[in-house]
Amino acid sequence: MEGKIQILILDDEPIVGKRLGPALAKMGGEVEVFENPHQALMRIQEKTFDIVVTDIRMEDIDGIEILEKVKAKSDHTKVIMITGYATVEVAREALGKGAFDFIAKPFKPNDLREVIVRAAAALGFKGLTAVESAK
Amino acid sequence: MTWTAPKMNNNPNGPLEKKGAFLKGTPVSPMPDEACFAEAQKDLTARPTMSIRAKIILGFVLLFFLCAGASITFLIMGSRINQKLKVMETVNSYTFEIQQARRFEKNFFLYRTNLPDALENIQNAREILKKESRNITEVIGPEKLHLMAAHLNRYENLLTSLRVTPSGSSEKPAASARIEGELRQHGSEMIFLAANLVEKERKEVESLTRLSRQVPLIFLAILLVVMVYLTHFLAQQIVRPLNRFVDYTLKIGQGDFTPIKPAKKYKDEFSRLALGINWMMDQLQKNQEQYIQSRKMASIGTLTSGIAHELNNPLNNICITTESLIDDLNTISEAEKRKRLQDIYTQAERASGTVRNLLDFTRMGQPAFVPVVVQELLSSTLNLARNEMELNNITLDYSPASPEAKVKGDFSQLQQVFLNLVINAIQSMPQGGNLGIQVKTEDPDFIQIAVKDTGVGIPQSVINQIFDPFFTTKEKGTGLGLSTSYTIVKKHGGKFLIDSQINQGSSFSVFIPKFKER
Numbered sequence: 338m339e340g341k342i343q344i345l346i347l348d349d350e351p352i353v354g355k356r357l358g359p360a361l362a363k364m365g366g367e368v369e370v371f372e373n374p375h376q377a378l379m380r381i382q383e384k385t386f387d388i389v390v391t392d393i394r395m396e397d398i399d400g401i402e403i404l405e406k407v408k409a410k411s412d413h414t415k416v417i418m419i420t421g422y423a424t425v426e427v428a429r430e431a432l433g434k435g436a437f438d439f440i441a442k443p444f445k446p447n448d449l450r451e452v453i454v455r456a457a458a459a460l461g462f463k464g465l466t467a468v469e470s471a472k
Numbered sequence: 473m474t475w476t477a478p479k480m481n482n483n484p485n486g487p488l489e490k491k492g493a494f495l496k497g498t499p500v501s502p503m504p505d506e507a508c509f510a511e512a513q514k515d516l517t518a519r520p521t522m523s524i525r526a527k528i529i530l531g532f533v534l535l536f537f538l539c540a541g542a543s544i545t546f547l548i549m550g551s552r553i554n555q556k557l558k559v560m561e562t563v564n565s566y567t568f569e570i571q572q573a574r575r576f577e578k579n580f581f582l583y584r585t586n587l588p589d590a591l592e593n594i595q596n597a598r599e600i601l602k603k604e605s606r607n608i609t610e611v612i613g614p615e616k617l618h619l620m621a622a623h624l625n626r627y628e629n630l631l632t633s634l635r636v637t638p639s640g641s642s643e644k645p646a647a648s649a650r651i652e653g654e655l656r657q658h659g660s661e662m663i664f665l666a667a668n669l670v671e672k673e674r675k676e677v678e679s680l681t682r683l684s685r686q687v688p689l690i691f692l693a694i695l696l697v698v699m700v701y702l703t704h705f706l707a708q709q710i711v712r713p714l715n716r717f718v719d720y721t722l723k724i725g726q727g728d729f730t731p732i733k734p735a736k737k738y739k740d741e742f743s744r745l746a747l748g749i750n751w752m753m754d755q756l757q758k759n760q761e762q763y764i765q766s767r768k769m770a771s772i773g774t775l776t777s778g779i780a781h782e783l784n785n786p787l788n789n790i791c792i793t794t795e796s797l798i799d800d801l802n803t804i805s806e807a808e809k810r811k812r813l814q815d816i817y818t819q820a821e822r823a824s825g826t827v828r829n830l831l832d833f834t835r836m837g838q839p840a841f842v843p844v845v846v847q848e849l850l851s852s853t854l855n856l857a858r859n860e861m862e863l864n865n866i867t868l869d870y871s872p873a874s875p876e877a878k879v880k881g882d883f884s885q886l887q888q889v890f891l892n893l894v895i896n897a898i899q900s901m902p903q904g905g906n907l908g909i910q911v912k913t914e915d916p917d918f919i920q921i922a923v924k925d926t927g928v929g930i931p932q933s934v935i936n937q938i939f940d941p942f943f944t945t946k947e948k949g950t951g952l953g954l955s956t957s958y959t960i961v962k963k964h965g966g967k968f969l970i971d972s973q974i975n976q977g978s979s980f981s982v983f984i985p986k987f988k989e990r
Contacts, residue, residue: 353789
């Protein structure tokens with residue numbers, strides 16, 4: 338596959354978008370950041386993303402709904418769920434509905450990078466590199 | 473429908489008062505304390521003992537004596553009859569001897585023979601009398617016996633006097649005739665006496681036997697009466713206390729832990745049961761506090777999603793920001809570095825604030841009364857509940873009070889109360905709704921804080937119970953929220969006011985004494 342990988346990040350914590358956006362862009366992807374799930378959904382309807390990273394617990398719409406809508410629109414999109422409060426039921430539900438992977442807060446940014454790289458590889462992207470962060 | 477919980481006297485005895493009784497206007501039994509328990513135990517043991525076993529033994533001893541009495545009566549009757557029969561036999565033998573003597577007497581007067589035989593019979597008769605003299609005396613008395621003996625002696629003398637007269641001689645026929653007459657007289661007297669005696673005895677034996685037939689019937693009748701009474705009495709001794717104890721256990725089941733007090737003058741086996749139950753209640757109450765504390769820890773489950781979220785997010789933010797700072801250390805401006813560091817600091821503060829809130833919630837201690845700013849109290853509470861509100865689509869209607877509004881109380885405990893009310897309100901609106909918080913300061917002594925919801929409301933049938941410990945209408949509720957809140961409000965010298973309509977919503981108003989500057 339050619340072209341940059343399209344990534345959408347959705348989390349109601351502003352810092353997540355502010356910091357992860359540039360970090361993932363540095364890896365070689367094109368990143369769009371959202372704090373509001375409604376706005377994110379509208380964007381998803383407009384554009385097909387390769388990877389969607391979304392928080393599970395948000396006001397109004399929760400991550401599961403985002404997952405469903407994304408999968409409904411384009412099944413090949415890899416959806417990665419972030420959560421501050423992971424339970425087995427939620428994980429099961431998410432994976433059952435087609436989530437690619439699950440990552441619990443607090444996570445080391447490298448963990449997220451690895452997941453993204455794996456997702457990209459699964460999609461056939463070869464250009465992504467997981468830059469080792471300074472420890 | 474409005475219900476007011478009246479202002480409490482400062483009874484520091486915790487959540488186990490019967491609030492329902494207050495509502496109906498009957499006096500509330502004060503929660504029993506250690507002294508009350510000790511006194512009840514003392515009263516129970518101080519009584520003299522009369523055990524049920526002793527009563528049973530007594531009952532059976534009574535029955536035994538009744539039977540013994542009847543048996544002895546029978547035995548006595550039997551021996552008397554026996555005695556009389558013996559006497560009759562004796563007298564019959566005696567009579568036989570006398571009759572034989574008289575026959576021989578007649579022979580002598582006819583043929584001048586058998587005089588020694590007659591005398592021999594008289595001897596026999598005398599022997600008989602002597603041998604049975606005791607029995608006979610018992611029956612007819614000593615005088616009659618002497619009389620019989622006298623007759624006998626006289627008869628013998630007369631016979632002996634005949635012997636002196638040589639046989640065949642016909643001199644002194646007049647004397648002979650006289651003797652003969654006297655002999656006949658005595659002889660018939662003796663027979664007559666004996667016959668009377670036998671007749672008398674026979675009659676008595678008859679009446680004794682008749683009586684002895686009645687004894688069993690009378691005995692059975694008395695026995696029946698005594699047994700019925702005893703069974704009834706003994707059954708009562710066991711059944712009545714058992715019923716009493718059933719009542720006690722029912723009362724305990726409803727949460728009334730008043731110690732059992734003595735109900736009778738004497739103590740018995742059931743008193744040990746009462747002592748045991750009192751001790752058990754005392755232990756239960758002692759453990760109650762610990763139990764409530766541990767259940768409260770469990771009730772944190774409601775907040776767990778919020779707490780975990782509230783801690784993990786700041787931590788995550790710190791991680792991300794720190795890494796980005798390190799990555800971009802050489803490329804970003806000083807201002808940007810400062811900004812990111814500030815972000816890290818803010819997130820750390822956020823996390824520590826959450827931990828502090830959680831600790832405050834779980835802490836169980838005596839309230840420290842200080843001035844509490846109502847606005848701070850409510851906003852920190854709402855902060856903790858924010859997550860729950862978002863999850864359940866609850867809109868908030870809150871206009872903060874002026875910073876001057878202060879109450880006198882313990883911040884963390886009051887926070888616990890309002891958090892409880894807010895969470896309850898949220899949970900009453902599973903389909904979403906509006907949460908309203910209103911502060912009123914018009915009253916000179918109290919500040920009124922109302923927590924209103926547009927939820928399912930509280931049914932009339934349970935409104936009296938909502939403050940009872942462990943009462944809950946939630947599937948996974950602990951039932952401790954409102955009862956603990958009630959205790960806290962009471963300790964603060966405050967009160968509740970509740971208004972609720974089914975399917976329209978509820979309003980819980982808390983009145984807390986104002987903090988008055990001196």
